[in-house]
Amino acid sequence: MDDLVFPVTDDNYGGVARFWFAIEEDIAGLDVLGNIQLKAGKTWSLGKGVKYSCMLSVKARIERGGVLFDITLEGQLAKYRPALESVLAKMRDQRFAILVKDLNGYVMQFGRPGEWLKFSTNQSTGALPSDPNGYKFQFTGSMKAQPISYNSIIVDNPNVPLPEPDGDPVRIYLNGLLVATIPPGGNFVITTEFTLEYTILS
């Protein structure tokens, strides 16, 4: 048995950055490390919730037969739209394996053949114009298998374009003069014979 001594020496952010899911029919099996292997030509589907709404919970429960893990990944999706409802309709009550990337960058895998997570939603319009109109979604399931780190490369669905970066443009000033305005996702190249450190303050 190892010691249980794991001090945190750097940042530790709460939350889930994004997740991926694969429906049971697209899954070929597990490799020797226990990582999910998809069937040829299949890819992981990307999932993102409203910023900072996704959270993962893994509760270990001791039963007569051994340890069971109750896994829940939940989050929110804002605004009813027919296209969104169409995707959710295909997912409801289906069984999935999921990969969860936390805000510290670690990727964890849950679900495997015979022990899948089920998807469900809870839609609500709210009553006031200021209330949220959207969905709460969750993947839930119980597993006998220990959760594992995912060590393979995640192949995203190539048919889904990457989301456009959002945010305000950044203005670059040099000695008080505006020299460039960089749009979200843009690059600003500085060529100099010196090694300098730049800090963008706003």
Next chain:
Amino acid sequence: MNLTFPVSGDNYGGVDRFWFAHEDDIAGVDAASQIVLKEGKFWNLGRATKYTLDFSNPQTTRRGGIIFNSTLKGVVKKYRPELEDVLSKMRGERFALVFKDLNGYLIQVGRPGELLTFTTDQATGGLPSENNQYQFSFGGQTNKNTVVSRILLPELVA
């Protein structure tokens, strides 16, 4: 018998650290009820996020007699694969514990046949400011109070 124990010095709440021994590594108990480990085995050290370790041993009276629910719980921050590896070996296993409270007292919990089972509850939180952590607990229910003072041993001085 009198119940008069006025506190004359400091009395800090909380647990400083703990040690745990797997049931397979335990040989038995000696005449002073101290857990004795098998040859070549040792106590593993456990530490948690500062001020999250908490021991409780509530007593309930049932028809059959008195039941003790011993629990040592704490928090370990930040999912890391190497941490998960250690926790996965411990989940569902049974242990004897020795913990040191913040007043410096060593207390032993559990004995052969009446050990504590380890479990965890992982959560990422939703916001970056929320906790990404495990809550862990060693818990067990016994019909005898297995909590005894632990005599200091060299291996527990750390």
